[in-house]
Each structure stands twice: as C-alpha cells, then as structure tokens.
Amino acid sequence: MVLGGRLVGAALQVALAAQLSLILPAYYVYKATTYLLGAAFPEDVAGKHLAYEYAKRGAYLALVARREMSLREVGDVALGLGSPGVLVLPADVSKPQECQKFVDDTIRYFGRLDHLVNNASIWQVCEFEEIQDVNHFRTLMDINFWGHVYPTRLAIPHLKRSHGRIIGVTSNSSCIFIGRNTFYNVRPYSVSSS
Ligand SMILES: NC(=O)c1ccc[n+]([C@@H]2O[C@H](COP(=O)([O-])OP(=O)(O)OC[C@H]3O[C@@H](n4cnc5c(N)ncnc54)[C@H](OP(=O)(O)O)[C@@H]3O)[C@@H](O)[C@H]2O)c1
Numbered sequence: 060m061v062l063g064g065r066l067v068g069a070a071l072q073v074a075l076a077a078q079l080s081l082i083l084p085a086y087y088v089y090k091a092t093t094y095l096l097g098a099a100f101p102e103d104v105a106g107k108h109l110a111y112e113y114a115k116r117g118a119y120l121a122l123v124a125r126r127e128m129s130l131r132e133v134g135d136v137a138l139g140l141g142s143p144g145v146l147v148l149p150a151d152v153s154k155p156q157e158c159q160k161f162v163d164d165t166i167r168y169f170g171r172l173d174h175l176v177n178n179a180s181i182w183q184v185c186e187f188e189e190i191q192d193v194n195h196f197r198t199l200m201d202i203n204f205w206g207h208v209y210p211t212r213l214a215i216p217h218l219k220r221s222h223g224r225i226i227g228v229t230s231n232s233s234c235i236f237i238g239r240n241t242f243y244n245v246r247p248y249s250v251s252s253s
C-alpha cells in the first residue's frame with residue numbers, strides 16, 4: 060500500500076517535471092521576445108515624451124488619441140511632472156468631425172491654443188508590387204496624412220490669434236530609403252510639403 064503510494068507520488072513528480080521542462084523554455088522564450096520587442100518598439104515613444112517635455116515646462120495639455128486609458132495614464136504622469144492642467148480627448152484624427160470636436164473642446168476648456176503637435180501615425184509594411192489592392196492602404200493615409208491635415212486646418216485660426224506653432228512629428232523615411240515602407244514613406248514628404 061505504502062509502496063504503491065510512493066510509486067504514484069514519484070510518477071506524479073516525473074510527470075510534473077516533464078511538463079515544466081516543456082513549458083518553462085517556451086515561457087522564457089516568450090518573456091525574452093516580448094521584452095526585446097518592447098525595448099525595440101516602445102509604444103507611443105514620441106507623443107508621450109513630447110507631452111512630458113511640455114509638462115515639465117508648465118504647459119497645459121490637451122491629449123488626443125483613440126485609447127482613453129493610455130491618455131489618462133500619460134495625463135497623470137504629466138500632472139506629476141508639472142503640467143497645471145490636462146484635458147483628455149479620445150478621438151480619431153482620421154475623422155474630420157472628431158478633429159473639429161477636439162479642437163473646439165480644447166478652446167472651450169483652455170480658451171486658447173498655442174501649439175498643435177501632429178504625431179499620430181500607423182505603420183504598414185509591404186513591397187509596392189506585392190500589393191493586390193492599394194485601397195488596403197487608405198487607413199494609413201487617412202491617419203498619417205489626413206490625420207495631420209484636418210487638425211492643422213482647424214487649428215490655424217486659433218494659432219494665428221496666439222501667434223502659435225505647428226509641430227509635425229513625421230519621419231526621415233522620405234529621404235532615407237527604407238524598403239517595404241511604401242506608403243509610410245510618402246507621408247513625411249506629403250505632410251511637410253502641404
Ligand atoms: N518609433 C519610431 O522609430 C519612429 C521613427 C521615425 C518617426 N516616427 C514618427 O513619430 C511619430 C510617433 O511614432 P511612435 O513610434 O511613437 O508611434 P506609436 O507608438 O504607434 O504611437 C502613435 C500614437 O498615435 C496614436 N494614433 C494612432 N492612430 C491614431 C488615430 N487614428 N487617431 C488618433 N491617434 C492615433 C496612437 O494612440 P491610439 O492607438 O490610442 O490612437 C499613439 O498614441 C509618428 O509620426 C512616427 O511616424 C517614429
């Protein structure tokens with residue numbers, strides 16, 4: 060009876076060790092990959108850090124992006140860094156009505172607009188000749204190009220009043236060739252020339 064119990068216990072230990080030896084390497088590979096990807100492609104690098112730099116200099120901030128939770132996290136840090144007031148405005152810059160709303164809300168709340176920072180972008184990679192339907196890249200152009208044009212056009216009257224500035228965060232990919240970036244490469248040139 061005792062011997063039987065020991066044998067079952069030993070068998071269970073062997074089974075557990077076998078399972079761990081299968082699961083643990085996969086788990087460590089997953090952890091290492093997510094760590095390396097996180098380090099190589101940190102989320103919202105430019106927008107977040109620009110907001111923090113403005114906050115350190117005592118600026119009021121109107122933060123715009125689609126994910127409200129991320130905006131609130133950035134807003135909390137910005138307040139801690141010295142911003143006297145943060146307005147969180149979840150919106151999609153590729154939609155003109157939403158751009159109109161966040162510009163209007165900013166003016167209603169703060170009474171003025173001094174700087175507009177156009178930063179939003181997405182990245183899609185594909186060799187031009189491999190594209191079956193160029194319409195698949197409309198979303199990229201809607202965000203990376205029109206998503207900079209709409210807010211700029213709507214902000215201009217307010218920026219003229221405040222003698223303000225437009226800051227465009229784009230990319231040097233229009234002058235340095237980066238393969239497979241097809242439509243992403245078009246944006247910096249088209250935005251800076253418009
Ligand atoms: N990372 C780089 O190596 C690199 C190099 C050169 C230039 N840049 C340029 O720097 C800028 C920021 O790049 P990043 O790497 O920081 O990008 P990111 O991490 O992907 O952040 C982009 C930001 O844009 C927002 N966004 C995306 N689509 C949007 C939409 N339709 N409406 C409103 N907000 C939208 C995202 O928030 P939601 O998803 O919540 O909307 C996110 O906060 C871009 O213009 C990029 O081209 C980046």
